[in-house]
Each structure stands twice: as structure tokens, then as C-alpha cells.
Amino acid sequence: MDIKKISDLISEKLTYWLESLIKLLPNIFLAVVVLVLGLFIAKFIRKIAHKLFAKVSKNITLNNLFSSIVYLTVIGIVIFTVLSILKLDKAVTSILAGAGILGLALAFAFQDIAANFMSGIFISFRKPLRVGDIVEVKDYMGKITEVNLRDTVMETFKGQVVIIPNKEVFQNPIENYSHxxxxxxxxxxxxxxxxxxxxxxxxxxxxxxxxxxxxxxxxxxxxxxxxxxxxxxxxxxxxxxxxxxxxxxxxxxxxxxxxxxxxxxxxxxxxxxxxxxxxxxxxxxxxxxxxxxxxxxxxxxx
Structure with a gap:
């Protein structure tokens, strides 16, 4: 084994990497600037989104959820922009493909949870029932004590607490005696x-x-x-x-x-x-x- 050839090969590779790094320094500086500005902009947009959602819905949990979704969406855009500036397009493509496959798998695995979750969002906007209302749903009659994103909690007149999945509430007739x-x-x-x-x-x-x-x-x-x-x-x-x-x-x-x-x-x-x-x-x-x-x-x- 020729030691000189090995050292020359290593030196050549290090020189190439150093030159590539020097050429990439402007892009790295720009990516850092974009990342920092993007984080500040994302936080600002989240505050604005929370105020806007608060005018539409009085559900604090739902408002926090939507504002967080907006925040994460902006963060995702910032990250993909930074990767593009650093010329890591292949990494961006791989991340998108992986996210799509993962999302599809999760959709099949948690379809009931997703259905209850989406039903909870629609219930929060349509407001067919509110906390304190006396309603009859799925052969249960009582007073609503909680309306969550996944389920609705009712206290019957016999003193029992019934937790009804939001999908059942949304897809069945609701008799609201308090309307x-x-x-x-x-x-x-x-x-x-x-x-x-x-x-x-x-x-x-x-x-x-x-x-x-x-x-x-x-x-x-x-x-x-x-x-x-x-x-x-x-x-x-x-x-x-x-x-x-x-x-x-x-x-x-x-x-x-x-x-x-x-x-x-x-x-x-x-x-x-x-x-x-x-x-x-x-x-x-x-x-x-x-x-x-x-x-x-x-x-x-x-």
C-alpha cells in the first residue's frame, strides 16, 4: 500500500470539500438569515391566527389547535426554503415522499380517531350543542358537561357520566331541549x-x-x-x-x-x-x- 497515494487522495478530498464549503458560505449565511426571520414570522402569524380564530370560535382548545397548525405550516415552509437555498433538493424530495407515506399509513391506522377529531371540529363550528344544554343523543338524555375535539361528555339525569364519540354525535339526530x-x-x-x-x-x-x-x-x-x-x-x-x-x-x-x-x-x-x-x-x-x-x-x- 502506497502511503503517499493515500495521503494525496485524502488531501485532494479535503481540498474539494473546503472549496465547496467556501463556495457555499453565502448560501449558508442566507439560509441562517431566512431561518431566523422565518421563526419570528411564524410566531407572529400564530398570534394573528389565534386572534382571528377567537373571533369565529369560543373553543379555546380548537383555537390553539388551528393556530398551532398555521404555525407548523409556516415552519415547514421555512425549513423547505432553507434546504432549497443549501441546494439540498434531493433531501427535500425525500422528506416530502416520506411524509406522504407516513401520513397515508397514519390515516389508515387511526381513521376512527381522525373521524372523531374532524367531527369535533365541525361540532365546534356548527355548535348544535353547548356546555349546559339538555340534549338527547343516541338514546342518552342529559346535560352536556364537556365538548372536546374527540368526544362529548354528558351527565344523565340518573347521575351517570356518558362519553359519546363525536362521530356518533355528528352523524346522528340531536334533540336539543335548551335551544x-x-x-x-x-x-x-x-x-x-x-x-x-x-x-x-x-x-x-x-x-x-x-x-x-x-x-x-x-x-x-x-x-x-x-x-x-x-x-x-x-x-x-x-x-x-x-x-x-x-x-x-x-x-x-x-x-x-x-x-x-x-x-x-x-x-x-x-x-x-x-x-x-x-x-x-x-x-x-x-x-x-x-x-x-x-x-x-x-x-x-x-
Whole structure:
């Protein structure tokens, strides 16, 4: 092995690298300047973006998320610009290709998480429900306590905490009882066929019209709905001035008590269900006419 040839080869390589570095010094200086300025610009843009998103959405988590996405996007542009200045185009291409493949793999692996995440973003903008609203979603009814980017937390009226994925909230019907800040209570009552219906209607209305916590803007409605099996049924519709479940139940209970007292005072009958029993094989025989088989084979009536 020739030591002189080896030393000449190393010297030649070092000289080439040094010359390339000297030629690249202006680009390195420019890249450093671009990087420093880019970091300051990215922070400034993040602050501006946060203020703009705060005007659109009151969700602090969502605003921080979007402002961070804007910040990282600007940082990415700065990094790619610096690499281009340093003539590392192949590195830029490799990074982009790797990022695309990684993003595709993550999309398949975490598609449910991504679906819940995107649904949370849409919910934050559309606002079909808010914290404190009384809603019914996916057979669950209760008060919303949290609306996160991945799930919605509800406390049911039985004291249970239900965590519903945002995809289920976004893709299913939502019954929001707090949207108009009041709730309607419907009560069905049955009276005897022999009653004076106009009198019943007036007595029912007078009994419930001044219940506390009823909405002053909406009048109580009392109207007959159908001929039942053993009664004529009427519906009492009252608007409660709050969506709160405790007040809603209280108004309903008070209405039942008042109607029962008013009917008793005016001798209005609330009939029990009536059933006619037919004991004949072919029909038409009451119990006292059904023959009884006795031991000697003869029959006698009761």
C-alpha cells in the first residue's frame, strides 16, 4: 500500500470539500438569515391566527389547535426554503415522499380517531350543542358537561357520566331541549263518556293555567284527541319556562295533582279500563250461563 497515494487522495478530498464549503458560505449565511426571520414570522402569524380564530370560535382548545397548525405550516415552509437555498433538493424530495407515506399509513391506522377529531371540529363550528344544554343523543338524555375535539361528555339525569364519540354525535339526530330555552309538557287525561266535554275542558284549563314556572308567552292548550276504549281522551299542553329537568318534572307533577283535585270537586269521572269477558266457545255467553261439566256426565248451569 502506497502511503503517499493515500495521503494525496485524502488531501485532494479535503481540498474539494473546503472549496465547496467556501463556495457555499453565502448560501449558508442566507439560509441562517431566512431561518431566523422565518421563526419570528411564524410566531407572529400564530398570534394573528389565534386572534382571528377567537373571533369565529369560543373553543379555546380548537383555537390553539388551528393556530398551532398555521404555525407548523409556516415552519415547514421555512425549513423547505432553507434546504432549497443549501441546494439540498434531493433531501427535500425525500422528506416530502416520506411524509406522504407516513401520513397515508397514519390515516389508515387511526381513521376512527381522525373521524372523531374532524367531527369535533365541525361540532365546534356548527355548535348544535353547548356546555349546559339538555340534549338527547343516541338514546342518552342529559346535560352536556364537556365538548372536546374527540368526544362529548354528558351527565344523565340518573347521575351517570356518558362519553359519546363525536362521530356518533355528528352523524346522528340531536334533540336539543335548551335551544329555545323552554320545554313543552304534554299530559294525556281520560274522562267518562257521560261527561260534559266543554265543562271538562274549562275545568282542566282553569286547574293548570296558573302553575308556577309556566311560560308567560305561551298559553296552555287543552283539546280532545280521541275516543278511547273506555274514555274520551284530552291532551293538556303546557310550556315550561326553563329546559331544566327538575322544573319540568315538578310542573308535570303539579298539573296531575291539580287536575285530579278539580275533577273530584266537580264529580268528573276518570274511568278505569273496562274489559268484557266472553266465556262461550262461540261467543255471546256471560259467566253465569256457561255450563259446568259434573262427574256423572251431565251438565248444569251456574
Amino acid at each position: 329555545i330555552r323552554k320545554r313543552r309538557f304534554d299530559l294525556t287525561v281520560g274522562v267518562s263518556y257521560g261527561e260534559d266535554l266543554e265543562k271538562v275542558q274549562k275545568i282542566t284549563y282553569d286547574a293548570v293555567k296558573d302553575i308556577p314556572d309556566l311560560s308567560e308567552e305561551d298559553e296552555v292548550k287543552v283539546f280532545f284527541t280521541e275516543f278511547g276504549d273506555s274514555s274520551i281522551n284530552l291532551s293538556v299542553r303546557m310550556w315550561v319556562n326553563t329546559p331544566e329537568q327538575s322544573v319540568y318534572n315538578k310542573v308535570g307533577s303539579e298539573a296531575i295533582i291539580r287536575i285530579k283535585k278539580a275533577y273530584d270537586a266537580n264529580e268528573i269521572v276518570i274511568p278505569f279500563p273496562i274489559r268484557t269477558l266472553d266465556f262461550g266457545i262461540k261467543g255471546g255467553l256471560p259467566l253465569n250461563e256457561v255450563p259446568i261439566q259434573i262427574s256423572n256426565g251431565t251438565e248444569k248451569k251456574q
